[in-house]
Amino acid sequence: MYRTKCGLCQTGDLNQFLDLGQTPLADRFPATQFEREELFPLRVAMCERCKLVQLQDIVPDDVLYSGDYAFYTGASKTHNPYWSLYAQEIEEFAPKKLLEIACNDGSLLNNFSRDLYTVGIDPASGPLQYVNSYIPTKNAAFTAKTAQELASEHGQFDVVIANNVLAHVSDMEDFVRGLSVVTHRDSVVVIEVQYLADLITGNQFDHFYHEHRSFFSVRTLSRLFTALGFTIFHVKRTPAQGGSIRVFLSKGSNKYPEMDTVAATKAGEAWLDEWFSVESMVGRVDHIRDTLLDMVESANVYPNVVAGYGATAKSCTLLNYCGIGQNELCWVVDTTKWKQGRFTPGTKIPVLSPQNEPTKPDMYLLLAWNYLSAILWQESMFTANGGKFILPLPKPVIL
Ligand code: JHZ
Ligand code: ZN
Numbered sequence: 001m002y003r004t005k006c007g008l009c010q011t012g013d014l015n016q017f018l019d020l021g022q023t024p025l026a027d028r029f030p031a032t033q034f035e036r037e038e039l040f041p042l043r044v045a046m047c048e049r050c051k052l053v054q055l056q057d058i059v060p061d062d063v064l065y066s067g068d069y070a071f072y073t074g075a076s077k078t079h080n081p082y083w084s085l086y087a088q089e090i091e092e093f094a095p096k097k098l099l100e101i102a103c104n105d106g107s108l109l110n111n112f113s114r115d116l117y118t119v120g121i122d123p124a125s126g127p128l129q130y131v132n133s134y135i136p137t138k139n140a141a142f143t144a145k146t147a148q149e150l151a152s153e154h155g156q157f158d159v160v161i162a163n164n165v166l167a168h169v170s171d172m173e174d175f176v177r178g179l180s181v182v183t184h185r186d187s188v189v190v191i192e193v194q195y196l197a198d199l200i201t202g203n204q205f206d207h208f209y210h211e212h213r214s215f216f217s218v219r220t221l222s223r224l225f226t227a228l229g230f231t232i233f234h235v236k237r238t239p240a241q242g243g244s245i246r247v248f249l250s251k252g253s254n255k256y257p258e259m260d261t262v263a264a265t266k267a268g269e270a271w272l273d274e275w276f277s278v279e280s281m282v283g284r285v286d287h288i289r290d291t292l293l294d295m296v297e298s299a300n301v302y303p304n305v306v307a308g309y310g311a312t313a314k315s316c317t318l319l320n321y322c323g324i325g326q327n328e329l330c331w332v333v334d335t336t337k338w339k340q341g342r343f344t345p346g347t348k349i350p351v352l353s354p355q356n357e358p359t360k361p362d363m364y365l366l367l368a369w370n371y372l373s374a375i376l377w378q379e380s381m382f383t384a385n386g387g388k389f390i391l392p393l394p395k396p397v398i399l
Contacts (some may be wrong), residue, residue: 021320024320070336072338145178169213176225186255204242308331315368330361364388
Protein backbone atom coordinates (compact mmCIF):
# COMPACT_ATOMS: atom_id res chain seq x y z
CA MET A 1 0.00 0.00 0.00
CA TYR A 2 1.27 3.48 -0.88
CA ARG A 3 0.39 6.05 1.74
CA THR A 4 -0.26 9.62 0.60
CA LYS A 5 -1.96 10.85 3.79
CA CYS A 6 -0.28 10.89 7.20
CA GLY A 7 -0.54 7.83 9.46
CA LEU A 8 -0.86 10.05 12.54
CA CYS A 9 -3.01 13.10 11.77
CA GLN A 10 -4.67 11.33 8.80
CA THR A 11 -5.08 14.61 6.93
CA GLY A 12 -1.61 15.99 6.23
CA ASP A 13 0.02 15.46 2.84
CA LEU A 14 3.25 13.49 2.81
CA ASN A 15 6.39 15.09 1.40
CA GLN A 16 8.87 12.44 0.35
CA PHE A 17 12.54 13.12 1.10
CA LEU A 18 14.30 9.78 0.70
CA ASP A 19 13.92 6.96 -1.81
CA LEU A 20 15.89 3.87 -0.81
CA GLY A 21 14.92 1.81 -3.84
CA GLN A 22 13.36 -1.64 -3.56
CA THR A 23 14.25 -3.95 -0.69
CA PRO A 24 13.04 -7.32 0.62
CA LEU A 25 11.71 -7.80 4.18
CA ALA A 26 14.46 -7.20 6.72
CA ASP A 27 13.67 -10.00 9.18
CA ARG A 28 13.04 -12.74 6.64
CA PHE A 29 16.19 -14.76 5.93
CA PRO A 30 15.96 -16.97 2.82
CA ALA A 31 16.86 -20.63 3.37
CA THR A 32 18.72 -20.90 0.04
CA GLN A 33 20.67 -18.56 -2.18
CA PHE A 34 18.16 -19.14 -4.97
CA GLU A 35 14.97 -18.37 -3.05
CA ARG A 36 12.94 -15.66 -4.75
CA GLU A 37 12.09 -12.77 -2.51
CA GLU A 38 9.43 -10.17 -2.96
CA LEU A 39 10.82 -6.63 -3.12
CA PHE A 40 8.95 -3.60 -1.85
CA PRO A 41 9.67 0.08 -2.51
CA LEU A 42 11.11 1.94 0.49
CA ARG A 43 10.30 5.64 0.52
CA VAL A 44 10.40 7.98 3.51
CA ALA A 45 8.36 11.14 3.94
CA MET A 46 7.44 13.85 6.42
CA CYS A 47 3.88 14.98 7.09
CA GLU A 48 3.39 18.57 6.08
CA ARG A 49 0.97 19.12 8.96
CA CYS A 50 2.00 17.14 12.09
CA LYS A 51 5.66 16.56 11.01
CA LEU A 52 5.67 12.82 11.63
CA VAL A 53 8.44 11.11 9.65
CA GLN A 54 7.04 7.90 8.17
CA LEU A 55 7.33 5.27 5.46
CA GLN A 56 5.09 5.67 2.48
CA ASP A 57 5.17 1.99 1.54
CA ILE A 58 3.16 -0.12 3.97
CA VAL A 59 3.60 -3.91 3.89
CA PRO A 60 0.71 -5.67 5.68
CA ASP A 61 1.40 -7.10 9.17
CA ASP A 62 0.54 -10.68 8.23
CA VAL A 63 3.26 -10.55 5.55
CA LEU A 64 5.81 -8.94 7.89
CA TYR A 65 5.36 -11.13 10.97
CA SER A 66 4.42 -14.59 9.75
CA GLY A 67 6.08 -17.76 11.15
CA ASP A 68 9.51 -17.04 9.64
CA TYR A 69 10.14 -13.87 11.68
CA ALA A 70 13.82 -13.99 12.63
CA PHE A 71 14.39 -11.36 15.33
CA TYR A 72 15.15 -12.69 18.82
CA THR A 73 16.01 -9.91 21.30
CA GLY A 74 18.02 -12.31 23.48
CA ALA A 75 20.53 -13.12 20.70
CA SER A 76 22.39 -9.93 21.63
CA LYS A 77 23.70 -11.20 24.98
CA THR A 78 25.79 -8.08 25.61
CA HIS A 79 22.51 -6.17 25.93
CA ASN A 80 21.24 -8.25 28.89
CA PRO A 81 22.33 -5.74 31.57
CA TYR A 82 20.24 -3.12 29.76
CA TRP A 83 17.12 -5.23 30.27
CA SER A 84 17.81 -6.05 33.92
CA LEU A 85 18.40 -2.36 34.76
CA TYR A 86 15.22 -1.49 32.86
CA ALA A 87 13.25 -4.01 34.97
CA GLN A 88 14.68 -2.50 38.17
CA GLU A 89 13.63 0.98 37.06
CA ILE A 90 10.08 -0.22 36.39
CA GLU A 91 9.80 -2.05 39.72
CA GLU A 92 10.26 1.34 41.42
CA PHE A 93 6.66 2.09 40.42
CA ALA A 94 5.75 -0.88 42.65
CA PRO A 95 3.31 -2.44 40.19
CA LYS A 96 1.34 -5.55 41.09
CA LYS A 97 0.36 -6.36 37.54
CA LEU A 98 2.42 -5.63 34.43
CA LEU A 99 1.89 -6.12 30.71
CA GLU A 100 4.63 -6.06 28.10
CA ILE A 101 3.49 -5.42 24.54
CA ALA A 102 5.75 -7.06 21.92
CA CYS A 103 7.65 -8.97 24.58
CA ASN A 104 9.46 -11.08 21.93
CA ASP A 105 11.51 -13.79 23.72
CA GLY A 106 11.04 -12.34 27.21
CA SER A 107 14.44 -10.61 27.36
CA LEU A 108 12.88 -7.91 29.55
CA LEU A 109 9.88 -9.80 30.95
CA ASN A 110 11.93 -12.67 32.37
CA ASN A 111 13.78 -10.20 34.64
CA PHE A 112 10.87 -9.19 36.85
CA SER A 113 10.48 -10.71 40.31
CA ARG A 114 8.15 -13.68 40.39
CA ASP A 115 5.66 -12.14 42.81
CA LEU A 116 4.86 -9.48 40.19
CA TYR A 117 2.05 -10.73 37.94
CA THR A 118 3.42 -10.31 34.40
CA VAL A 119 1.78 -10.93 31.01
CA GLY A 120 3.28 -10.71 27.51
CA ILE A 121 1.74 -10.27 24.06
CA ASP A 122 3.55 -10.60 20.72
CA PRO A 123 2.50 -11.46 17.14
CA ALA A 124 5.66 -13.53 16.45
CA SER A 125 5.16 -17.06 17.76
CA GLY A 126 8.80 -18.27 17.52
CA PRO A 127 10.32 -15.90 20.11
CA LEU A 128 7.33 -16.28 22.50
CA GLN A 129 8.40 -19.85 23.27
CA TYR A 130 11.36 -18.48 25.24
CA VAL A 131 9.30 -16.44 27.68
CA ASN A 132 9.46 -18.06 31.18
CA SER A 133 6.79 -20.73 31.29
CA TYR A 134 5.02 -19.28 34.37
CA ILE A 135 4.30 -16.02 32.45
CA PRO A 136 1.00 -16.03 30.54
CA THR A 137 1.45 -14.91 26.92
CA LYS A 138 -0.85 -14.12 24.02
CA ASN A 139 0.26 -14.68 20.44
CA ALA A 140 -1.26 -11.63 18.76
CA ALA A 141 -0.58 -8.04 17.80
CA PHE A 142 -1.72 -5.47 20.37
CA THR A 143 -4.85 -3.68 19.13
CA ALA A 144 -7.97 -2.23 20.77
CA LYS A 145 -9.60 -5.63 20.18
CA THR A 146 -6.85 -7.82 21.68
CA ALA A 147 -6.59 -5.28 24.54
CA GLN A 148 -10.24 -6.07 25.38
CA GLU A 149 -9.39 -9.77 25.44
CA LEU A 150 -6.38 -9.17 27.71
CA ALA A 151 -8.43 -6.99 30.05
CA SER A 152 -11.21 -9.55 30.38
CA GLU A 153 -8.69 -12.31 31.08
CA HIS A 154 -6.30 -10.47 33.41
CA GLY A 155 -8.02 -7.20 34.43
CA GLN A 156 -6.20 -3.87 34.13
CA PHE A 157 -2.46 -3.43 34.55
CA ASP A 158 -0.55 -1.01 36.79
CA VAL A 159 2.30 -0.74 34.30
CA VAL A 160 2.26 -1.37 30.55
CA ILE A 161 5.55 -1.42 28.64
CA ALA A 162 5.98 -1.22 24.88
CA ASN A 163 9.58 -1.24 23.62
CA ASN A 164 10.43 -0.80 19.98
CA VAL A 165 6.88 -1.46 18.89
CA LEU A 166 5.13 1.85 18.24
CA ALA A 167 7.27 2.38 15.15
CA HIS A 168 5.84 -0.88 13.81
CA VAL A 169 2.17 -0.02 14.35
CA SER A 170 0.08 0.94 11.33
CA ASP A 171 -3.06 2.08 13.19
CA MET A 172 -1.57 4.08 16.07
CA GLU A 173 -4.92 5.46 17.26
CA ASP A 174 -6.24 1.94 17.67
CA PHE A 175 -3.08 0.99 19.58
CA VAL A 176 -3.48 3.90 22.01
CA ARG A 177 -7.18 3.07 22.45
CA GLY A 178 -5.99 -0.42 23.40
CA LEU A 179 -3.70 1.15 26.00
CA SER A 180 -6.72 2.94 27.50
CA VAL A 181 -8.52 -0.38 27.80
CA VAL A 182 -5.75 -2.24 29.66
CA THR A 183 -4.93 0.63 32.07
CA HIS A 184 -6.69 2.25 35.06
CA ARG A 185 -6.53 5.87 36.31
CA ASP A 186 -3.19 5.50 38.08
CA SER A 187 -1.42 3.21 35.61
CA VAL A 188 1.88 4.11 34.00
CA VAL A 189 2.62 3.37 30.34
CA VAL A 190 6.27 3.20 29.30
CA ILE A 191 7.07 3.49 25.61
CA GLU A 192 10.57 3.19 24.22
CA VAL A 193 11.24 4.10 20.60
CA GLN A 194 14.28 4.83 18.51
CA TYR A 195 14.76 8.64 18.58
CA LEU A 196 14.40 10.62 15.35
CA ALA A 197 16.94 13.25 16.48
CA ASP A 198 19.63 10.57 16.84
CA LEU A 199 18.61 8.96 13.56
CA ILE A 200 19.14 12.23 11.71
CA THR A 201 22.32 13.42 13.44
CA GLY A 202 23.82 9.91 13.24
CA ASN A 203 22.86 9.43 9.55
CA GLN A 204 21.17 6.18 10.66
CA PHE A 205 19.23 5.68 7.44
CA ASP A 206 19.39 1.90 7.97
CA HIS A 207 16.61 2.23 10.58
CA PHE A 208 14.33 2.76 7.57
CA TYR A 209 12.93 -0.65 6.65
CA HIS A 210 9.40 -1.93 6.24
CA GLU A 211 8.82 -2.97 9.86
CA HIS A 212 9.47 0.62 10.98
CA ARG A 213 6.62 2.76 9.75
CA SER A 214 7.00 5.85 11.97
CA PHE A 215 9.96 7.71 13.49
CA PHE A 216 9.33 9.74 16.61
CA SER A 217 10.27 12.81 18.56
CA VAL A 218 8.69 13.74 21.90
CA ARG A 219 6.71 16.34 19.97
CA THR A 220 5.08 13.81 17.65
CA LEU A 221 4.54 11.34 20.48
CA SER A 222 2.74 13.92 22.51
CA ARG A 223 0.57 14.84 19.50
CA LEU A 224 -0.48 11.19 19.35
CA PHE A 225 -1.02 10.56 23.05
CA THR A 226 -2.55 13.81 24.35
CA ALA A 227 -5.32 13.60 21.76
CA LEU A 228 -6.30 10.26 23.28
CA GLY A 229 -6.12 11.13 27.00
CA PHE A 230 -2.52 10.32 27.97
CA THR A 231 0.07 12.76 29.33
CA ILE A 232 3.83 12.39 28.99
CA PHE A 233 5.26 13.06 32.48
CA HIS A 234 8.89 12.05 31.99
CA VAL A 235 11.33 11.41 29.13
CA LYS A 236 14.75 9.91 29.25
CA ARG A 237 17.25 9.22 26.51
CA THR A 238 18.76 5.75 26.35
CA PRO A 239 21.58 4.34 24.19
CA ALA A 240 19.51 1.51 22.65
CA GLN A 241 19.51 1.26 18.84
CA GLY A 242 21.95 4.15 18.46
CA GLY A 243 19.76 6.47 20.55
CA SER A 244 16.25 5.98 21.89
CA ILE A 245 13.76 7.77 24.13
CA ARG A 246 11.94 6.15 27.02
CA VAL A 247 8.70 8.03 27.55
CA PHE A 248 6.56 7.67 30.69
CA LEU A 249 2.84 8.35 30.33
CA SER A 250 -0.08 8.64 32.72
CA LYS A 251 -3.79 9.21 32.29
CA GLY A 252 -3.35 12.57 34.00
CA SER A 253 -3.17 11.06 37.52
CA ASN A 254 -1.84 13.59 40.04
CA LYS A 255 0.48 10.85 41.30
CA TYR A 256 2.69 11.69 38.30
CA PRO A 257 3.24 15.45 37.82
CA GLU A 258 5.06 16.48 34.66
CA MET A 259 8.81 16.58 35.13
CA ASP A 260 11.14 19.19 33.58
CA THR A 261 12.53 16.58 31.19
CA VAL A 262 9.43 16.83 28.99
CA ALA A 263 9.50 20.57 28.25
CA ALA A 264 13.29 20.54 27.99
CA THR A 265 13.36 17.74 25.42
CA LYS A 266 10.54 19.28 23.39
CA ALA A 267 12.27 22.66 23.38
CA GLY A 268 15.37 21.04 21.92
CA GLU A 269 13.35 19.48 19.11
CA ALA A 270 12.19 22.53 17.18
CA TRP A 271 14.62 21.72 14.36
CA LEU A 272 12.93 18.36 13.79
CA ASP A 273 9.85 20.13 12.45
CA GLU A 274 11.91 21.76 9.68
CA TRP A 275 11.85 20.25 6.20
CA PHE A 276 15.55 21.04 5.75
CA SER A 277 16.46 18.79 8.73
CA VAL A 278 15.20 15.66 7.00
CA GLU A 279 15.86 16.65 3.42
CA SER A 280 19.53 17.36 4.18
CA MET A 281 19.99 13.68 5.08
CA VAL A 282 19.80 12.69 1.44
CA GLY A 283 23.22 14.02 0.41
CA ARG A 284 24.85 12.47 3.47
CA VAL A 285 23.21 9.10 2.83
CA ASP A 286 24.42 9.02 -0.76
CA HIS A 287 27.91 10.03 0.32
CA ILE A 288 27.94 7.18 2.87
CA ARG A 289 26.79 4.72 0.19
CA ASP A 290 29.63 5.70 -2.16
CA THR A 291 32.41 5.82 0.44
CA LEU A 292 31.32 2.63 2.20
CA LEU A 293 31.15 0.61 -1.01
CA ASP A 294 34.57 1.95 -1.98
CA MET A 295 36.03 1.11 1.40
CA VAL A 296 34.69 -2.47 1.40
CA GLU A 297 35.79 -3.05 -2.20
CA SER A 298 39.31 -1.84 -1.54
CA ALA A 299 39.57 -3.95 1.61
CA ASN A 300 38.32 -7.09 -0.12
CA VAL A 301 41.37 -7.71 -2.28
CA TYR A 302 42.86 -11.24 -2.41
CA PRO A 303 44.04 -12.74 -0.06
CA ASN A 304 42.16 -10.48 2.39
CA VAL A 305 38.87 -11.76 3.78
CA VAL A 306 36.12 -9.28 4.67
CA ALA A 307 32.95 -10.42 6.48
CA GLY A 308 29.94 -8.76 8.10
CA TYR A 309 29.30 -8.65 11.86
CA GLY A 310 25.63 -9.00 12.91
CA ALA A 311 22.88 -9.87 10.41
CA THR A 312 20.74 -7.06 11.77
CA ALA A 313 17.41 -6.02 10.30
CA LYS A 314 19.04 -2.63 9.72
CA SER A 315 21.69 -4.21 7.53
CA CYS A 316 19.03 -5.16 4.99
CA THR A 317 18.70 -1.49 4.06
CA LEU A 318 22.40 -0.73 4.43
CA LEU A 319 23.62 -3.63 2.27
CA ASN A 320 20.93 -3.44 -0.39
CA TYR A 321 21.10 0.33 -0.75
CA CYS A 322 24.91 0.43 -0.83
CA GLY A 323 25.12 -2.50 -3.24
CA ILE A 324 27.24 -4.59 -0.87
CA GLY A 325 26.66 -8.29 -1.53
CA GLN A 326 28.35 -11.68 -1.96
CA ASN A 327 31.21 -10.13 -3.96
CA GLU A 328 32.11 -7.79 -1.14
CA LEU A 329 31.43 -9.86 2.00
CA CYS A 330 32.33 -13.58 2.27
CA TRP A 331 29.81 -14.19 5.07
CA VAL A 332 28.06 -12.47 7.96
CA VAL A 333 28.37 -13.80 11.51
CA ASP A 334 25.34 -13.70 13.78
CA THR A 335 24.55 -15.21 17.18
CA THR A 336 20.85 -15.81 16.32
CA LYS A 337 20.43 -19.57 15.76
CA TRP A 338 17.47 -18.93 13.52
CA LYS A 339 19.49 -16.80 11.09
CA GLN A 340 22.49 -19.16 10.92
CA GLY A 341 22.69 -21.35 7.81
CA ARG A 342 20.40 -18.90 6.01
CA PHE A 343 21.17 -15.91 3.78
CA THR A 344 20.87 -12.16 4.19
CA PRO A 345 17.72 -10.75 2.59
CA GLY A 346 18.25 -9.53 -0.96
CA THR A 347 22.05 -9.67 -0.91
CA LYS A 348 22.08 -13.46 -0.17
CA ILE A 349 25.32 -13.50 1.84
CA PRO A 350 25.66 -16.69 3.95
CA VAL A 351 24.96 -16.15 7.67
CA LEU A 352 27.28 -18.17 9.92
CA SER A 353 27.51 -18.80 13.63
CA PRO A 354 30.61 -17.04 15.03
CA GLN A 355 31.85 -20.54 15.94
CA ASN A 356 31.63 -21.73 12.33
CA GLU A 357 33.78 -19.23 10.51
CA PRO A 358 36.21 -21.09 8.18
CA THR A 359 38.86 -18.54 9.21
CA LYS A 360 38.89 -15.29 11.13
CA PRO A 361 38.55 -12.52 8.52
CA ASP A 362 40.96 -9.60 8.20
CA MET A 363 38.15 -7.14 8.51
CA TYR A 364 34.51 -7.01 9.60
CA LEU A 365 31.93 -4.56 8.37
CA LEU A 366 30.12 -3.77 11.63
CA LEU A 367 26.45 -4.15 10.72
CA ALA A 368 25.45 -4.23 14.42
CA TRP A 369 27.09 -0.79 14.88
CA ASN A 370 24.71 0.01 17.74
CA TYR A 371 26.69 -2.44 19.94
CA LEU A 372 30.07 -0.94 18.94
CA SER A 373 31.72 -0.77 22.36
CA ALA A 374 30.43 -4.17 23.54
CA ILE A 375 31.61 -5.82 20.31
CA LEU A 376 35.04 -4.16 20.42
CA TRP A 377 35.43 -5.49 23.95
CA GLN A 378 34.17 -8.94 22.94
CA GLU A 379 36.53 -9.01 19.94
CA SER A 380 39.63 -7.61 21.64
CA MET A 381 41.66 -10.70 20.61
CA PHE A 382 40.70 -10.13 16.98
CA THR A 383 41.81 -6.48 17.03
CA ALA A 384 44.92 -7.29 19.08
CA ASN A 385 45.87 -9.69 16.25
CA GLY A 386 45.55 -6.90 13.70
CA GLY A 387 41.88 -7.43 12.77
CA LYS A 388 39.95 -4.30 11.77
CA PHE A 389 36.35 -3.13 11.83
CA ILE A 390 34.66 -0.85 9.32
CA LEU A 391 32.16 1.28 11.22
CA PRO A 392 29.60 2.36 8.59
CA LEU A 393 27.84 5.17 10.48
CA PRO A 394 27.70 8.07 11.20
CA LYS A 395 30.37 8.06 8.49
CA PRO A 396 32.45 5.13 7.28
CA VAL A 397 35.72 4.74 9.19
CA ILE A 398 38.16 1.90 9.76
CA LEU A 399 38.85 1.04 13.41
P1 JHZ B 1 19.84 -5.36 16.66
C1 JHZ B 1 15.66 -5.39 15.49
O1 JHZ B 1 16.52 -4.69 14.60
C2 JHZ B 1 14.43 -5.79 14.76
P2 JHZ B 1 18.03 -5.15 14.40
C3 JHZ B 1 13.20 -5.00 15.05
N1 JHZ B 1 12.55 -4.65 13.82
C4 JHZ B 1 13.40 -3.73 15.77
O2 JHZ B 1 12.54 -2.90 15.79
C5 JHZ B 1 14.68 -3.45 16.41
O3 JHZ B 1 15.44 -4.62 16.64
C6 JHZ B 1 14.54 -2.74 17.72
C7 JHZ B 1 23.47 -10.05 16.30
N2 JHZ B 1 24.61 -9.89 17.22
O4 JHZ B 1 19.54 -5.44 18.10
C8 JHZ B 1 22.19 -10.47 16.95
C9 JHZ B 1 25.72 -10.70 17.01
O5 JHZ B 1 25.75 -11.53 16.10
O6 JHZ B 1 20.85 -4.36 16.28
C10 JHZ B 1 21.13 -9.80 16.11
O7 JHZ B 1 20.82 -10.58 14.98
N3 JHZ B 1 26.78 -10.56 17.87
C11 JHZ B 1 12.28 -5.85 15.86
O8 JHZ B 1 18.07 -6.55 13.94
C12 JHZ B 1 21.81 -8.54 15.63
O9 JHZ B 1 23.22 -8.77 15.70
C13 JHZ B 1 26.79 -9.64 18.88
O10 JHZ B 1 27.77 -9.55 19.62
O11 JHZ B 1 18.64 -4.12 13.57
C14 JHZ B 1 21.50 -7.33 16.50
O12 JHZ B 1 20.30 -6.80 16.13
C15 JHZ B 1 25.64 -8.81 19.05
C16 JHZ B 1 25.62 -7.76 20.15
C17 JHZ B 1 24.57 -8.96 18.20
O13 JHZ B 1 18.50 -5.06 15.94
ZN1 ZN C 1 0.43 14.21 10.00
